[in-house]
Amino acid sequence: MYGNAYIENDGNKVNSILADEDPIKLAEFEARIAAGDKIEPKDWMPKEYRKQLVRMIEQHAHSEIIGSLPEGTWITRAPGFRRKLALMAKVQDEVGHAQLLYSAAETLGKSREDMTNDLINGKSKYSNVFNYPAPTWADSAVIAWLIDAGAIVNQLANSKGSYGPYCRALDRICAEESFHLKYGHDNVVFLATGTPVQRAMVQEALNRWWEPIMHFFGPPDKASQHSEILMRWKVKMGSNDSMRQTFLNMYVPKIWDLGLTLPDPNLRKNEETGQWEYTEPDWDTFKQVINGNGPCNKERLAVRRMAEENGRWVRKALMNKSEEYVTPLA
Amino acid sequence: MIIKSLDPRIDRAALDDESKVGELSGNEHFQTYEVFQQVKRGTHHQHVGNVHAPNAEMAMLFAKEQYCRRGAAVNLWVVKTADVFVTEYQDADIFETTEDKLYRDPNSYKVMDRINAFKARNNNA
Numbered sequence: 001m002y003g004n005a006y007i008e009n010d011g012n013k014v015n016s017i018l019a020d021e022d023p024i025k026l027a028e029f030e031a032r033i034a035a036g037d038k039i040e041p042k043d044w045m046p047k048e049y050r051k052q053l054v055r056m057i058e059q060h061a062h063s064e065i066i067g068s069l070p071e072g073t074w075i076t077r078a079p080g081f082r083r084k085l086a087l088m089a090k091v092q093d094e095v096g097h098a099q100l101l102y103s104a105a106e107t108l109g110k111s112r113e114d115m116t117n118d119l120i121n122g123k124s125k126y127s128n129v130f131n132y133p134a135p136t137w138a139d140s141a142v143i144a145w146l147i148d149a150g151a152i153v154n155q156l157a158n159s160k161g162s163y164g165p166y167c168r169a170l171d172r173i174c175a176e177e178s179f180h181l182k183y184g185h186d187n188v189v190f191l192a193t194g195t196p197v198q199r200a201m202v203q204e205a206l207n208r209w210w211e212p213i214m215h216f217f218g219p220p221d222k223a224s225q226h227s228e229i230l231m232r233w234k235v236k237m238g239s240n241d242s243m244r245q246t247f248l249n250m251y252v253p254k255i256w257d258l259g260l261t262l263p264d265p266n267l268r269k270n271e272e273t274g275q276w277e278y279t280e281p282d283w284d285t286f287k288q289v290i291n292g293n294g295p296c297n298k299e300r301l302a303v304r305r306m307a308e309e310n311g312r313w314v315r316k317a318l319m320n321k322s323e324e325y326v327t328p329l330a
Numbered sequence: 331m332i333i334k335s336l337d338p339r340i341d342r343a344a345l346d347d348e349s350k351v352g353e354l355s356g357n358e359h360f361q362t363y364e365v366f367q368q369v370k371r372g373t374h375h376q377h378v379g380n381v382h383a384p385n386a387e388m389a390m391l392f393a394k395e396q397y398c399r400r401g402a403a404v405n406l407w408v409v410k411t412a413d414v415f416v417t418e419y420q421d422a423d424i425f426e427t428t429e430d431k432l433y434r435d436p437n438s439y440k441v442m443d444r445i446n447a448f449k450a451r452n453n454n455a
């Protein structure tokens with residue numbers, strides 16, 4: 001969902017999507033993608049390709065920015081100097097990821113100012129998980145390990161996509177994410193192998209985060225021609241369910257390994273099919289949260305607006321640097 | 331309504347959840363600079379991306395923060411995007427004959443054939 005879930009699949013729209021595209025250019029475009037070539041900003045591309053990519057990359061950028069807020073809250077209270085430094089570095093990385101992604105989205109024709117405005121006015125979406133609070137240090141540990149793990153699953157898949165600037169940004173991002181994952185895992189392991197109080201704290205955090213994590217990859221995709229096209233264009237690199245399976249397969253065993261439990265009695269790997277079985281999370285809750293009614297949506301946007309407003313005089317001062325100072329006449 | 335947060339700093343800021351302040355207007359657009367990074371002395375500078383900045387000095391600062399976060403860099407260049415002159419992908423045919431110009435390829439020179447034929451001729455004479 002950090003780039004996977006919010007593509008609205010509407011099977012009925014397909015004809016109108018391709019109707020006014022030049023069939024020859026479209027065929028060349030599709031052949032290029034099928035051959036594994038990347039599409040670059042000034043290349044011809046179908047309108048729908050541009051639109052879905054802008055939406056996806058922009059949401060991804062917003063998620064990096066907003067995602068740094070719940071974690072940033074813990075910098076001053078992280079236990080020990082090293083963890084404070086590491087968390088600060090991680091949060092800086094995430095803000096940097098947003099910059100790289102905004103740059104990639106801009107190459108498709110939407111200005112950074114428009115994207116920022118759409119975010120602070122609540123028009124754009126971002127990952128649902130960042131609308132939940134991080135009440136304890138263990139929450140921050142679970143976020144750094146498992147939310148980043150989920151993001152890496154999506155980002156690795158998307159880095160094999162067809163749009164050059166997005167792929168290049170993701171390559172850089174993935175390289176930095178491995179530190180986040182290790183740092184998060186280290187924090188979770190420290191708590192899970194610690195005192196009974198520490199273990200209880202990390203278990204409670206895990207219980208709180210399990211549903212948002214299951215939501216993270218987005219609702220099961222309805223099979224539609226629209227999603228088929230987006231897969232063929234390598235905009236969407238896998239179904240939401242397949243991303244979720246990859247994540248479960250990599251991380252559930254690691255969680256169980258620590259003697260921790262997950263709050264879903266049906267969670268198990270079916271050895272015959274190789275697929276994980278689980279209780280579907282409540283998708284109505286997901287919709288509520290994504291549409292602005294989660295526990296922290298208002299706070300996140302208000303903080304983002306404050307940052308924009310408080311930084312305005314700095315931006316203005318820098319813009320007018322070349323203006324000559326004129327001494328007052330009287 | 332004033333937002334209640336778990337974060338004491340946000341509480342202190344007493345943010346209003348309905349406030350609409352903060353909207354950017356178009357003229358707050360910083361220009362972009364392209365960033366070139368040299369990973370090691372003796373290697374080429376390579377394009378790695380761009381940054382938004384009001385001037386070259388700030389562009390350098392942002393480039394360092396965004397593109398040199400992990401080791402590997404000895405030098406950075408930033409260049410105003412507007413100052414970069416580029417070819418169009420649709421004009422890629424201008425490079426097409428490059429590979430056809432075999433007279434520029436060392437492997438296209440086969441002197442040994444000629445020398446061997448020459449020697450063979452002289453020995454038989």
Ligand SMILES: [Fe+2]
Binds near residue numbers: 064093097173
């Ligand atoms: Fe990130």
Ligand SMILES: [Fe+2]
Binds near residue numbers: 094151180
């Ligand atoms: Fe991360």
